[in-house]
Amino acid sequence: MKLIETPLEGVYVVEIEPAQDERGFFARTYCDRELSALLPHIVQSSISFNAHRGTMRGIHYQHAPYAEAKLVRCARGAVYDVALDVRTGRWFATELTQDNHRMLFVPEGFAHGFQTLEDATEVSYQMSRQYHPEAAAGFRWNDPAFNIPWPLDVSAIADRDRSWPDFSHD
Numbered sequence: 001m002k003l004i005e006t007p008l009e010g011v012y013v014v015e016i017e018p019a020q021d022e023r024g025f026f027a028r029t030y031c032d033r034e035l036s037a038l039l040p041h042i043v044q045s046s047i048s049f050n051a052h053r054g055t056m057r058g059i060h061y062q063h064a065p066y067a068e069a070k071l072v073r074c075a076r077g078a079v080y081d082v083a084l085d086v087r088t089g090r091w092f093a094t095e096l097t098q099d100n101h102r103m104l105f106v107p108e109g110f111a112h113g114f115q116t117l118e119d120a121t122e123v124s125y126q127m128s129r130q131y132h133p134e135a136a137a138g139f140r141w142n143d144p145a146f147n148i149p150w151p152l153d154v155s156a157i158a159d160r161d162r163s164w165p166d167f168s169h170d
Contacts, residue, residue, distance in 0.1 A: 001034050006092045010107040011083045044130050048123045050116045054155030058113020060138045067108035068129035077121025079114040080151050089167050115150050138164040
């Protein structure tokens with residue numbers, strides 16, 4: 001498994017190293033040796049199934065002391081995946097697909113969101129903290145402070161995600 005640095009300190013693209021043969025391949029998607037410094041323990045795993053292309057989820061995070069790190073993988077379909085530094089508003093995006101098998105590591109102190117690029121897309125998360133509704137926070141996907149070039153028109157979005165406040169950098 002390879003950790004590829006991004007322009008945002010602490011955010012990594014994680015690439016698998018498949019061992020291939022006539023059956024297909026086998027690869028690690030988590031290994032304590034490479035990832036324990038980033039994600040010392042996983043306390044929750046979740047999936048998100050998204051029926052329609054263009055579905056928007058995020059941009060979410062949890063306030064301290066419940067800030068969480070996430071390892072995000074697209075198990076089926078494809079997503080435009082974004083990690084956003086809640087301190088600065090800087091962001092990084094990459095495409096995660098069922099074919100490229102990449103993952104995105106999103107550290108504590110960063111928000112996360114994605115847009116589906118295909119129908120029937122499933123995203124898998126491994127998280128360092130359990131979800132605490134009272135600590136939930138976020139930013140609007142189309143906040144002009146970020147100017148994120150989402151690839152598609154939004155076909156579905158939760159009311160909560162549509163109404164997050166504007167980002168303010170103090």
